[in-house]
Structure formats: structure tokens, C-alpha cells
Amino acid sequence: MSVLTSHLDLIAPWLGSQRWFASKGRLPELELIGSWQIPAADAQVHSHLIMDHSATVPVLYQVPVTERESPLDDADGALIGTYPSGNDTVYLYDGPHDPAYSQSLLTMITGNATAASEGADATGRAFGKLEVTSILSARVLTGEQSNTSIIYRVDTPDGPLRVICKVFRALHHGENPDVVLQSALAAAGSHSVPHSIGCVEGEWNDVGQPGGRARGHLAFAQEFMTGAEDAWRFALRASEAGIDFRADAHALGAVTAEVHRTLAASFGTRPASVEDIAEALSSWQSRLQVAIDEVPAIAELRGVIDGLYAAAGDLEWPPLQRVHGDYHLGQVLLADGQWILLDFEGEPLRPMLERSRPDFALRDVAGMLRSFDYVAGSLGSTEHAAEWTSASRRAFLSGYIEESGTDLRAHRELLDAFEMDKAVYEAVYEARNRPDWLPIPLSALRRLASRSR
């Protein structure tokens, strides 16, 4: 049996239990698309691109692994499995947890290095000059993540620095908006995103693409904001403790408007055409259908939601521009009193092509409004939590309006429709990932529906 077959045999059962595996509950059916090796000091480092055919639409995953002749200290949780090789045993690890992989990944980025194989290859790209004199430590970020991030402490001639490198797990042909938007914002001088360090670009065989090759981002490195707290936890704590969040929410609204303005200046805007509006309505409808199929309780709201969407079609729509795309409190950090936005990858349940297109800034505004509602929902929707949420929502909106000069009140009905669509999306997300939290978007749907009756 070849080494790569042994890897795939071990990866198949392990993949199904990973947070980023999209087809929960299905047994992965794997095909190796390409696999390159990266030079590393004391282990064999392989980066596999593996297609899973178990989903309705096949999903391509990036699965870096390391092979070791003996167990790696303190890494039992990262062991994918073992297999015999002659008289020896090979230990196969989830790459990001092994210093051999994490070091070679950062070196590949800062050194603009290339690694090639038959079906796929990868190239590191440093955005500026960062001389890493030594990598002092690397650890995987724990917690809910759609990808896998490694946090490094490194030494540079200018002093110590922390770097976070996100290894994209589900891969797509085309630019990854997380890399493109954040590096453009940083290049435009925005202080509302971390400094961008570099990325890894990949190419792999794909018969569906012109020339038989697909291209996309594989990893993205940025400055790690030390001591930052994520806005979701910060807001939860504030709400629980009865701390007024209005000034923070107002500032967050203003930063959101500033980021939208910089994105508009960097990537341009265009008026919404009849086709753009029809496409948005049709995407709302298909999400609603998926949600009704997966969460039958939503069916009773269908008539009202259809009515709200139809009425939205007759409204005036603002111009399109590049946006965050999956904006919520968990995507924002508070670092030294400044709101910092992260994760511009868009909604993980949407096709990447859609996420890389101009969209409506109202989608982000609606996303954050939903997030304030989640704070109340996750705290049991007490009267106090509900009041905290409405005050924060209002303050966020006024911060946005003041900074952008866009009177969102003129778009109220459209904003409600975007909020409805986001809650529909969340119902599917929760049904698939956190069924205990399904009541949060469900009650929002009922509330929004009763408001529009």
C-alpha cells in the first residue's frame, strides 16, 4: 500500500469529526487531487488537497499532515492515526499542531517559496518585507473556527511580533475575499483591520476550469492583535452585567461605515440593476426553501416572508460594493480601544463565487443587528437582555448613519428584508451546527414576520 493511500485511509474517519467538515453525518468519500511536500527539519510534511464526494456538491479540503517516527510530545489530540512501515510505526498528525508544519508554512510565506507536485502546487507571497529571524513558538487557536489558525511568536530585527496564519480548509477556485479585502484595506491605510503579512496561493487540477486548473488562496498571514478581546464575548459580558453598550455600539457602527467607505473607494461601486435585484430576491427565496426543508417550523411563516421579499423588490436599492459578507460580533476584536474587523470570507454556506462579488452594504448592517439579537437570545431573552439589545442596535445604526451619511431609515424595509434573510440563513446554520441555538433565529423570524404583517 502506498504512503498516500495510508494517509487517505486514516484521514477519512478523522475528517468527519472536524469542525470545518461541511458534510456532517456523512462518511467522507475521498479522492486525492494533489499533494506536495514542504521541507522541514525533523518530520515529513505533506500538504494534501482532498476532494470529498460525499456531499451533493463535492468539497475540496486542504489537509496538511506530518509524518513522524515517534509520537510528538503533547499532541495526542492531533494524532490522526498510525500505520506500519516495515518494522516501524508511522505517526500521522494534523499538520497545524506540529511545529514542523507551522514553521515551514511561515517560512514559505516570508520566503516567497514554491512547492510543486503532480496535481497541485503552492506558492508563498510576502506582501512586504518581513524578516523573521526565529520562530519562538506556534500554537493552534482553539475555539469555534471554520478554518484552522496558527499563532506564532517570532523575532524580527525590529523586535518580537505575533503573527496569525489562517489555513483555509474548504478551498474554492477564485480569490478568497478574506485575503483580498483585508490586504486592500490595510494597503489603503485603514486601521480597522490587522496588518497583512502574506499568503499562500495554490493551483490544482480541476477539469471544470478553463485550462483544467483551478487557482485559489490556501493560507493568509496577518499581525496577531495581542490582548484583544472579541466583541461577542465583550458584548455578552456587558449585557450580563447590565453595562451600557451604546457608546461601543455607536463606535462599531462608525467603524463599519468607515470600512464600507474604504472598500467602495478601493473596489468601486455600481448602481443596482434590475438583474442585481432579481438575483438578490432569488437568492433569498432559495435560502428560504432550504431553510423550510431543513427546519419545517419556518413553513408557517412562508406567506409573510414571501410578501416582505416581494415588497422589497419594489423598493429603491442602494449601489453595490464589496462588503464583509458575514458580519457579526464574533468577527470583530477590541484592541487598545479600537474595533478591528476580521474574517472577510463571507458566509461559509454560500458559494465562493457569490462571496467575491459586489454586494449590498446593508447585508453587513443586518448581520450585526442580528448579532445583537443573538446576545439577548443566548442570555435567555430576559426583559433586561432584550432592552440592552434594542439600545445597542439603535446605537449601532446611528453610529453607521453619522459616519456614512447614508440615512438607513430610508432603507428600513429593505434592511428588515436583509435581516430576515440573515435569520433564515442562521436557522439553517444552527440546525446543522448548534441545534440548541435554533430557537434564537426562529424567534427572530417570528418577530420580523409579525412586524411586517
Ligand SMILES: Nc1ncnc2c1ncn2[C@@H]1O[C@H](COP(=O)(O)OP(=O)(O)O)[C@@H](O)[C@H]1O
Ligand atoms: N489578527 C488577529 N488578531 C487576533 N486574533 C485574531 C486575529 N485573527 C483572528 N483572530 C481570532 O481568531 C478567531 C477566528 O478567526 P476568523 O478569521 O473568524 O476564522 P474563521 O474564518 O476560521 O472563522 C477570531 O474570532 C479571533 O478571536
Ligand SMILES: O=P(O)(O)O[C@H]1O[C@H](CO)[C@@H](O[C@H]2O[C@H](CO)[C@@H](O)[C@H](O)[C@H]2O)[C@H](O)[C@H]1O
Ligand atoms: O464565524 P463564521 O464565519 O464561522 O460564521 C458562522 O458561524 C457563526 C457562529 O460562530 C454564525 O454566527 C451566528 O452566531 C453568532 C454567535 O455565536 C452571532 O453573533 C451571529 O449573529 C450569528 O449569525 C454565522 O452566522 C456563521 O456564518
